[in-house]
Amino acid sequence: MMMSQSLYRYLVQYYDTVKIDVMAPKWSLPLLKHMPEINQIFEIPLNHGTLALDKRYRLGKSLRKETYQQAIVLPNSFKSAIIPFFANIPQRTAWRGEMRYGIINDLRKLDKKAFPLMVQRYAALAFENKKIRDASELPNPLLWPRIMVSNEDKELALKTFFLKNPYPLIGFCPGAEFSLAKCWPDYHYATLAKKLIHCGYQIALFGSIKNRATGKEIRFSLTEDIQKYCHNLMGTTSLEEVISLIAACHAVVSNDSGLMHIASALSRPLVALYGPTSPNFTPPLSHQARVIRPVRGYHKIRQGNKKKDYHQSLIAIKPDQVFRTLSSLLVS
Known part of the structure; x- marks a missing residue:
């Protein structure tokens, strides 16, 4: 869509x-x-x-x-x-x-x-x-998806979910529609959240009700004194509210998912995490987006962590790499 x-x-x-x-x-x-x-x-x-x-x-x-x-x-x-x-x-x-x-x-x-x-x-x-026979004949530059959210809608969404405070908001999208095979591990998200909170950010976790347990895992992996800066909104927001909240984020970290494309269309600084899926067909279309995908050999490994069924290619993406990439976007 x-x-x-x-x-x-x-x-x-x-x-x-x-x-x-x-x-x-x-x-x-x-x-x-x-x-x-x-x-x-x-x-x-x-x-x-x-x-x-x-x-x-x-x-x-x-x-x-x-x-x-x-x-x-x-x-x-x-x-x-x-x-x-x-x-x-x-x-x-x-x-x-x-x-x-x-x-x-x-x-x-x-x-x-x-x-x-x-x-x-x-x-x-x-x-x-037959007027456009291949992609090179499309008018250049390609018109990427771009959606609009008013400042009023962003302010209302932040107030509704008690996120309007002095700490800038980073959005995490840890879910995926079909399976954990497209998801960066919850323990990696937790490590990244800890780093960002200590840098003065607050975290909002976006996704559907079926991914809410993942949000709980991320939040409860944090020490009790910083859990209040990580808000599990998975399954508690409408799509309309999520769009407004993502628009209000300083940056977003996401699996390959629909919410990733929404963040891209809102021109938010975005780190998109790919594993067995490829960005070659539906990449995030934004100059503000950075894709992280490990070496090709990992994509042939079907089974990752047996306990949680994360794909090895996504396990291989370390929080420090994501943090460095995200930091470069936040200062650019």
């Missing part, structure tokens, strides 16, 4: 009278509200992976009154293309995906080597078919 904003930015830049409406899952709506290019947002009231053909038909039919000229479909699935088809939108644009001939009538054949980044693939769909 974060990568899709580059497409919207190109549409606004190259088509003076364009109005962009976005249909998306409920969880992503707070993120879309921070994209100034978007005119109107519609929720897809369906569970992920559900075909529900009758519901998609009714949803598509309800869009006919909007008289859209073009639909750009970003997911590659068959079901994602059905709604604009049922909406009778004349031009339906997408990369070739699963069984979509006829449903998508402006079908693009993707050369993955020509467009190595996801953001490039999305951006290319803003232009006529």
Whole structure:
């Protein structure tokens, strides 16, 4: 979802009278509200992976009154293309995906080597078919995702979670959506938190409810006298609140995750930690971001610490290295 904003930015830049409406899952709506290019947002009231053909038909039919000229479909699935088809939108644009001939009538054949980044693939769909044959033909510089948060929203979020005090805030994003294999170990985060607190910072831990136990591990690994400077907000904040809080951070340290891309789009100083996953497809798109990824050989090791199932490549990233990288961003 974060990568899709580059497409919207190109549409606004190259088509003076364009109005962009976005249909998306409920969880992503707070993120879309921070994209100034978007005119109107519609929720897809369906569970992920559900075909529900009758519901998609009714949803598509309800869009006919909007008289859209073009639909750009970003997911590659068959079901994602059905709604604009049922909406009778004349031009339906997408990369070739699963069984979509006829449903998508402006079908693009993707050369993955020509467009190595996801953001490039999305951006290319803003232009006529075959006008952009590879990423080098996209207007330069590439329009990266950039979301906006007002000072009022940042102040309110800090006050709501009792973080408005003299100590500058560093955000940690220790969770990941699917498994611990993408997570920097909690004991490394705890060591880094201790260093930063002793340097005069406070720490906020961001993530979902299923990662809250990791936040507890980090906080309770600290000595009792400094635990008050580490706030476990995992599972207690909405996405809207997390966006505002990340915008208020002096810097962010994150696993390869959605929150990492939000921090990047907010242009926060960011240290992004990669292990078995690669930054070659969806890197953080910001001059304020630094990626740390150990040597290539580690990525073939499937099992790391057996007790907690951390990947060896992420265990190998030491807190001192992250601290040095983060410190260079904070003084630059």
